Amino acid sequence: MNTRRIFAFLAVAAIAVVGGVTAGHWLRGGAGIESADAASPSQANAVAQLWAAPVTSVDGKAQSLSLYKGHPVVINFWASWCGPCVEEMPTLAQLHHQYAKKGIQFVGLGVDSDKNVQAFLQKVRVDYPVYVIGFGGADLARAFGNMAGGLPFTVVIDAKGNIRSTKLGQIQPKELEQTLDAL
Incomplete structure (x- = not known):
């Protein structure tokens, strides 16, 4: 006893x-969204890894994310099998339209197979660029501080390459808007 x-x-x-x-x-x-006021060496390394990451377009062609370098960008790590990821996509698309005129680009990175991403995008219309990064995307997300490896995971990077915020889990539109308005 x-x-x-x-x-x-x-x-x-x-x-x-x-x-x-x-x-x-x-x-x-x-x-929630975590702000980053100054870029640490590990943050700069994460951004450099992002620009160098091997990704493919939805039709399987090798692409480079470095074309977004020098521009404010919202990177959303997602997967077709992730319910919260799919649920937040309409909100991300709406925010993409809202902030496109301010030069802020939204990019989806499918932490999934080419086949799954292609099948998903045939059913669900997403009008911001979506690339397939595969399961190696979880390692890249960890470089940004996502130690849990969970999805969805969103990173906001300013035009100077500084990480302005990260969010594990579904975005909160008002919080993301505040971050984007400050860019």
Whole structure:
């Protein structure tokens, strides 16, 4: 009986610690858009990795994301099998239209197979550029701070190549608009 109480106490303590760490992360902005005022070397490295990342167009042709270098860009890592990713796409498309006249480009990076992305885009119309980065996109997302490897994951990069915000999970349109309006 005494051993059971000790194990119960340890289990409750472990849950409390995990809950406290999670709450602390959330309160510091970990569950929302995180702002980045100054680019650290690791952030600059992540952006350089993005520009050099091997991607293909939906029709399978090798492409380079470096054409977006020097422009403000919203990068959205997603997958066809990810419900929240699919759910936020209409909002991203709406924001793409809203901010296109301000020179802000939205780009979708499919962390998925060519076949799945092609099939998905035949069913769902997305009017911003979408590229296939494959499952290696999870490594690139980690370089931007997405240690959980979850999707969707959105990164805002300004024209100077600085990461202005990151968001793991579905975007909150008002938060993203505030970040974009500040560019």
